[in-house]
Amino acid sequence: MPLYEHVFISRQDLSNTQAEGLIEHFGTVLADNGGAVVESEYWGVKTMAYKINKNRKGHYAFLKTDAPATAVQEMERLMRLHDDVMRVLTIKVDGHEEGPSVQMQKRDDRGDRGDRRERR
Template sequence: MRLYESVFIARQDISTGQVDALCEEFTGIITEGGGKIHKQEYWGLKTLAYRIKKNRKGHYILFNIEADAATMAEYDRKLGLNEDVIRVLTVSIDEVDEDPSIMMQAKSDRPSRDDNTAAPEAAAEPKE
């Protein structure tokens, strides 16, 4: 079985209870197909960069999934048929990161963009 990371955006006008029901539906599809959900995160109602199907906001949900290709095909098919889902991105990954994603961390806990640890070789060179 392969590992996948899937993020989908649900419509802005559904409640968080309906989002939970949507997550349960998709979790059921994965588990019925013999797959496993390693991590599930609800990122909240966020403003979209541009309108998608007349929506300016959307509920963001992340799944880390371990499943075979047939189960993922059924999962993608059901996501595409569901009217509450407005956008989906599913990618194959090498390993599951058990830590909370960057979106779930508080802004003060996130790594800084100005941090020199991102380019250690540039920081090690002396300036003339």
């Protein structure tokens, strides 16, 4: 089955448990349609670059899935209809990377970028 990565933003006035409940809800939608969530991450509340529906912040969530296209289309349709979900991004990938995503890694673990003060 094809591999996908999804990021969605939900409203800032939800609690953390409600936002994480959305991840479980959309995971069950995939499972009901023959797909599976390989890994999910809750990134927390982050400030957005611009306002969306009068919100400056939102709960970010990330899903790695292994699902047929029809299951992904149904999940996206339900996400777009859900009142708490503001934005959805789905990308088809060749393979999932191992370990946590870049958003979940500590700043020190992101590689050898050097100290910014040394660039002068």
